[in-house]
Amino acid sequence: MGKKMKKHFLLIVVLLLGVMAMAACAKEEPAKEETNGAVNVITTEELSSKLEDDSWVVVDTRLNDAYNGWKLEGVKRGGHIKGAVDFSANWLKVEKENKDSILDEALETKGIAKDRNVVLYDANGKDASAVAEYLAGKGYENVYTYDVKQWAEDESLPMEKYENYKNIVPASVVKDILEGKTPETFEEGKKVKMVEASWGEEETSYAKGHIPTAFHINTDIVEPPPAWMLASDKELAQFALGYGFTKEDTVIVSGAEQMAAYRVALVLKYMGVDDVRVLNGGLGAWTAAGYEAETESHKPEPVSDFGAETPVNPDVIDTIEEAKAGLANPEEFTLVDNRTWEEHIGEISGYSYHDKKGRIPGSVFGYAGKTDSYSLDYYRNIDGTMRNADEILALWDEAGLDTNKHLSFMCGSGWRVAEIYAYSNVMGLENTSVFSDGWIGWSNGGNPIETGEPAK
Incomplete structure (x- = not known):
């Protein structure tokens, strides 16, 4: 073999060895496609292989309603990737005096640490980027993003949702109902009653803004002052009829103060209303979604028959x-x-x-x-x-x-x-x-x- 041919042969060998080395490295580390400064995209196959790796943490950055189980933003399956923690981009928008310390505590509790590889996923291409930017500002370096729609498309990949996620409803689902649509878990053709619960008369809270079409319930009706203990079964039966509730109803309760909403929801379940739900996050979730609160007053239509002897669920x-x-x-x-x-x-x-x-x-x-x-x-x-x-x-x-x-x-x-x-x-x-x-x-x-x- 001549000197020239030997040189060419050696050069080819070196190049082949280099290509093989690069291929080996690619198998060890996820492929990194620059998308947002130091943030990289991870593939479904790569993410699946990291779920049991303690050096990785998978984070759902969507609204918590999606994490709980609702199919939002076109995702085929509701719920979260099995093993994922939650850190919603929505939390970053909250105005609160001690916000930084609350978010720091959440990062620590969920194990979203700087020495781990952090995968942030969303379904809209925005939430993960917002959280990635927030983490970058805190010195995080090994951050990846992922589109959960890809995961949800593959039925063989594990997702989890809460058994009764439907009991707390996202603002977007309430909006769909008000627009005449039939979201998941709601029976087609069945009217949904919207209720605003708060302490005091209408001017105290209701008149300042509520979910459109909702009528007001003063919590004093179900727990009369000055003791504010739960009213008697007889009084609660009169309350149910006076506010037009029946056993067959589907009801969504909301309010600026969530405890009031849950208090009324509890009473309605006790009385026996079949389908009682609460707006997750209250009126704040509605306005945070960009929807307008209504100030028009609505009145319930009384009924003469609840449809069962109360309380149905003692x-x-x-x-x-x-x-x-x-x-x-x-x-x-x-x-x-x-x-x-x-x-x-x-x-x-x-x-x-x-x-x-x-x-x-x-x-x-x-x-x-x-x-x-x-x-x-x-x-x-x-x-x-x-x-x-x-x-x-x-x-x-x-x-x-x-x-x-x-x-x-x-x-x-x-x-x-x-x-x-x-x-x-x-x-x-x-x-x-x-x-x-x-x-x-x-x-x-x-x-x-x-x-x-x-x-x-």
């Missing part, structure tokens, strides 16, 4: 006697105290109109809010939507709550736990109830109380 709400019987059987029953820690140990009563402090003996602290008796920080995302179920269950596990037992949720008088009870149902937990009279009803009845930190 097991939804526990009486004091039932709570006492449950406490006597701790192997099967847990009374969950969803108040602040300060209320639980008796440092404060939590209410300006109630001075008794302490807790019910045998109750187990189950978290609520961090500030006062109207906060639910441990159960809500920063935008007011339901926190993801895995994190709620982790809280309960830390508190020693066993979901195999019957969980009866209690707070001061039923507002906070109406929302927590609804979330438990969304998660698929059916062996739950609400001790509606709560701490106020118990302590006013002269029953035993405890103060101080509980024994471990």
Whole structure:
């Protein structure tokens, strides 16, 4: 072989070796297509291979309604990629005094750390980019984006959704209903009643803005002052007829204060309305979606027959006697105290109109809010939507709550736990109830109380 041919041969060998080395590297690391500065696109095959790799974290950046199970933005299957955590781009838009610390805590809780490879996925090409930009500003480097529509198209790839995700409704679905469309999980041809629940007369909240066509319910109707305990079954039956509710109804309850909406929803479920849902995130979710609130007043049409003997679902709400019987059987029953820690140990009563402090003996602290008796920080995302179920269950596990037992949720008088009870149902937990009279009803009845930190 001549010198020239030898040189050409050696050159070809070197080039082939280089190509082989590049191919080997490509197998080890995901292909990176520059799309947003340091952000790279990852393929479905590559993402699938990383789900069990602890050095990777997969993040759903869409609205939490999509994470929960709703098929939004043209996605074929509802829910989230199995194992994914949530960090919605919507959270970045919230105006809140302690926003930075709340978001930092969320990143830590969800394991979205700088030393991990972070895959951000969406369905609109915008949410993942917004979160990627936010993370870049915090020094994150190994960030990838992905279009979840591709994943949803392949039925063999695992997705998860909450068993009863339909119970809390996205603003976009409410909008579709108002426009005469029939979204998923809603029966075609069935009229949906829109309700705004808030404390006080219309001018207090309703008149300032509500979901279009919604009529107002003052929560004083279902829990009359000055005690603000749940009204009697007879009074609740009159309430249902006066506001036009029947057993066959489908109802969506909303409001500027979500606890009021969940409180009314709980009462309607107790009475026996077949299909009761709540707008996830309340009126704030409606306006954040860019929809206009209405100020026109609407009135319900009374009915003469509910369609069944009420309450249809008495097991939804526990009486004091039932709570006492449950406490006597701790192997099967847990009374969950969803108040602040300060209320639980008796440092404060939590209410300006109630001075008794302490807790019910045998109750187990189950978290609520961090500030006062109207906060639910441990159960809500920063935008007011339901926190993801895995994190709620982790809280309960830390508190020693066993979901195999019957969980009866209690707070001061039923507002906070109406929302927590609804979330438990969304998660698929059916062996739950609400001790509606709560701490106020118990302590006013002269029953035993405890103060101080509980024994471990």
